[in-house]
Amino acid sequence: MEQIFIPKTVGTVKESGTVTWQTPSNIALVKYWGKRNPQLPENTSVSFTLSNCHTKTTLSYNKKQQSNDNFDFDVVFEGKINEAFKPKIETFFKRIEAYVPFLKEYTFVIESQNSFPHSSGIASSASGMSAIAMCLMSMEKEMNPTLTEEEFYHKASFLARLGSGSACRSVKGEIVVWGAHPEINGSSDLYGVEFKDAVAPIFQNYQDTILLVDKGEKQVSSTVGHDLMHGHPFSQQRFAQAQENISKIKDIFAKGAIDDFIALVESEALTLHAMMMTSHPYFILMKPNTLEVINKVWDYRKETGSKLCFTLDAGANVHLLYPKSEKETVQLFIKQDLAVFCKNGEYIHDQVGMGANKLT
Ligand code: PMV
Numbered sequence: 001m002e003q004i005f006i007p008k009t010v011g012t013v014k015e016s017g018t019v020t021w022q023t024p025s026n027i028a029l030v031k032y033w034g035k036r037n038p039q040l041p042e043n044t045s046v047s048f049t050l051s052n053c054h055t056k057t058t059l060s061y062n063k064k065q066q067s068n069d070n071f072d073f074d075v076v077f078e079g080k081i082n083e084a085f086k087p088k089i090e091t092f093f094k095r096i097e098a099y100v101p102f103l104k105e106y107t108f109v110i111e112s113q114n115s116f117p118h119s120s121g122i123a124s125s126a127s128g129m130s131a132i133a134m135c136l137m138s139m140e141k142e143m144n145p146t147l148t149e150e151e152f153y154h155k156a157s158f159l160a161r162l163g164s165g166s167a168c169r170s171v172k173g174e175i176v177v178w179g180a181h182p183e184i185n186g187s188s189d190l191y192g193v194e195f196k197d198a199v200a201p202i203f204q205n206y207q208d209t210i211l212l213v214d215k216g217e218k219q220v221s222s223t224v225g226h227d228l229m230h231g232h233p234f235s236q237q238r239f240a241q242a243q244e245n246i247s248k249i250k251d252i253f254a255k256g257a258i259d260d261f262i263a264l265v266e267s268e269a270l271t272l273h274a275m276m277m278t279s280h281p282y283f284i285l286m287k288p289n290t291l292e293v294i295n296k297v298w299d300y301r302k303e304t305g306s307k308l309c310f311t312l313d314a315g316a317n318v319h320l321l322y323p324k325s326e327k328e329t330v331q332l333f334i335k336q337d338l339a340v341f342c343k344n345g346e347y348i349h350d351q352v353g354m355g356a357n358k359l360t
Helices: 086-096 125-143 149-163 165-169 222-227 235-255 258-277 288-304 324-341
Strands: 016-030 045-063 072-077 106-114 175-178 192-194 207-211 309-312 318-322 347-351
Touching: 016 125, 016 165, 016 235, 016 258, 016 309, 045 125, 045 165, 045 207, 045 235, 072 086, 086 125, 086 149, 106 125, 125 149, 125 165, 149 165, 149 192, 165 175, 207 324, 235 258, 258 309, 288 309, 288 318, 288 324, 318 324, 324 347
Parallel strands: 072 106
Antiparallel strands: 016 045, 045 106, 045 175, 045 347, 175 192, 207 318, 207 347, 309 318
């Protein structure tokens, strides 16, 4: 099936040029946790594409005068040459080489910057890898102008997935599904697709405030975490549960069933962390302040009838999700009652967005 992404015709591309894309981060509602080679999900996941948390990447390319068998590239991150990111990108290039045959014919400079503070604990791999994938697809489009928009985005997501699984959900908006599911038309393990079924107005322009509870390096990477799902005592039940939750959330979106949304999303977040706590070896990525925030959110909901809820990714930070109609009141609550649980009082207001944006 992935054969469809190997280009059949190779046209010509400019000797040199630059292309810039801005791609967002995303937050999963039904979580991807557990994979098989090559970076294929054990269950279907669905996410909101974000808007303000994004990576801007400029790819400059120069045709090599003399061909060689190396990937030749430099990485400039936030204005400085960055050696630390190179191995991850080298691995990414190796994985996608068969689908991007011109990779070794050019020398590249990859210049990136994030809109969110570096080492904020916000996963930058989703936006970072999807931005590189989009830039490479712009080069491919130039060589093969007959590529349709759908082919372009499917392949961009396919490439991004090989960089970092969840990155495949970062090229499109506003809700993206990754992983084959019988009830989602066109869904695939190979790439993310836009959720095209009915979405009630309450879920449009949904807000996400990210509380930066802990900005340090994670003790356990998501690569290790995914790996620990092999042989995990609850993995099969978990994968089956996620498939069921996709069916449920589809119905929730259509009906605008916000209370069911809250229950499903919070349960997904806690289940993700429960999987970590029941791995061998076990680990905990939440911090005391993560739990403080969760309890405050529950109290606030009880006292006010608000529809505010939380989700977590693989870290201690808390994503607070709420309808646009509650923007003012919830943001005041965050400022007054939750900022104290954040490192240096820092949080980021974001909302659901449309996906990747070409800037040149
Ligand atoms: O894309 P990865 O390999 O960093 O995995 C991310 C997994 C979670 O963020 C925890 C869940 C998800 O679906 O995004």
